[in-house]
Amino acid sequence: MTERTYDVVVIGAGAVGENAADRAVQGGLTTVIVEAELVGGECSYWACMPSKALLRAPSALRAARAVAGAREAVTGDLDVAAVLRRRDGITHDWSDEGQVQWLDGAGIDLVRGHARLTGIRRVEVASADGTTTTLVARHAVVVATGSAALLPDVAGFADIQPWTSRDATSAETVPESLAIIGGGVVAAEMATAYAAFGAAVTLIVRSRLLGSMEPFAGEFVAASLSAAGVDIRRGVEVLRAEREQGADAVLHLSDGTRVTAAEVLVATGRTPRTGDLGLDAVGLSSGDWLETDDTMRVHGTDWLYAVGDVTGRALLTHQGKYQARAAGDVIAARARGGAVQDAPWGAHVATADRAAVPQVTFTDPEVASVGLTAKAATDAGLRTRVLDYDLASVAGASVYADDYRGQARAVVDEDRGVLVGATFVGPDVAELLHAATIAVVGEVPLERLWHAVPAYPTVSEVWLRWLEAYGRPTP
Secondary structure, rough: OOOEEEEEEEEEOOOHHHHHHHHHHHOOOOOOEEEEEOEHHEEEEOOOHHHHHHHHHHHHHHHHOOOOHHHOOOOOOOOHHHHHHHHHOOHHHHHHHHHHHHHHHOOOOEEEEEEEEOOOOOOEEOOOOOOEEEEEEEEEEOOOOOOOEEOOOOEEHHHHEEEEEEHHHOOOOOEEEEEEEEHHHHHHHHHHHHOOOOOOOEEEEOOOOOOEHHHHHHHHHHHHHHOOOOOEEOOOOOEEEEEEOOOOEEEEOOOOOOEEEOEEEOOOOOOOOOOOOHHHOOOOOOOOOEOOOOEEEEEEOOOEEEEEHHOOOOOOOOHHHHHHHHHHHHHHHHHOOOOOOOOOOOOOOOHHHHOOEEEEEOOEEEEEEOOOOOOHHHOOOOOOEEEEEEHOOOOHHHHHHOOOEEEEEEEEEOOOOOOEEEEHHHEEEEHHHHHHHHHHOOEEEEEHHOOOOOOOOHHHHHHHHHHHOOOOOOO
């Protein structure tokens, strides 16, 4: 066994852990990062990047077919094999060589193996070759181990060997049929992709599709999926599962019906990767989410930090990287004895996690949202006004596509006269989102937004339509 000492030890070399380590190094601290799988983590190899690669080609094809002139030029169908090859290229064939080179260039040491906390600021790493390394942190340990797919306790699931999101994004071939259990982002996106690839898709949704978003978002996506041939079963649950002799999986539903499919994707939620992290050695519960303050320091400690999915705060890569930047910077500040800016919106806090989280769901149509939904704002006690607008009525939409369909909603805090939430549904609305994110985070008064003139003819003109519906302030 060898022992090495650093200022900071980061457990988990995904995009989030990399950001925490990088910020600590930039703050002048020696830093080592530990990874049991691939450097680059879930987002690079099994989530964000491969899933969006799978979705991009069908989206581009739909966009071409939505415009006369381009439509006539499209003479073939989607080349699924080419889509999968492009996905493989984007994941670098699941090789992390480039990511390791980045760590070297950033001055971050790497130890491969499974990490466990063994005491305060002590991490033991068991490597695949049987060696063990003890890492001692002078100032902080950062947990960035992420989350894993949550498999519900359903009889027979172990026998049918269901897919998780990892299997869906790394599949080498497309099954003839796919049953997807869940109604969230992963379920909706994978239903969109696999339906476009030619699979017969059944979507089993316990409540409503995209239930955490504005209701109209799920309605638009459900209508599109149905038009693409997806069989959506709403308000039902899977009671048990089994494999038929012919190898198909059979799902028995709570309404007495059953679904048969070659493969089953379970997309019912996430669970933190903390079960074998040694949390009990430092007085915490294994398997739990790690609760933190806004500087990302774990409650009850002065040395342990957590960032990304493992905190349960906002399970999105960009929010995890945002948290990681705050954590790396505050660790460096505390190590130097410098000033800590931990007031809301300070340099060392992840304030945006609370009510200013942006998210894009890459379905057909796309859903882009930030901040609070109308219901969430009301539940938070805000006096609000909701502004809805049909995006198809904007001049830019008529140029963009021949049969543009979409909707936009703004949620306004009446007492402060600022935007607290926005949702866009429509083709390529992801690119509209950051303007709304800036307005929400910056708490830009609506009366000032009158002077932010949207270019014509673009879909962004919806901002003017929102303001017109709200009414211009009088002197």
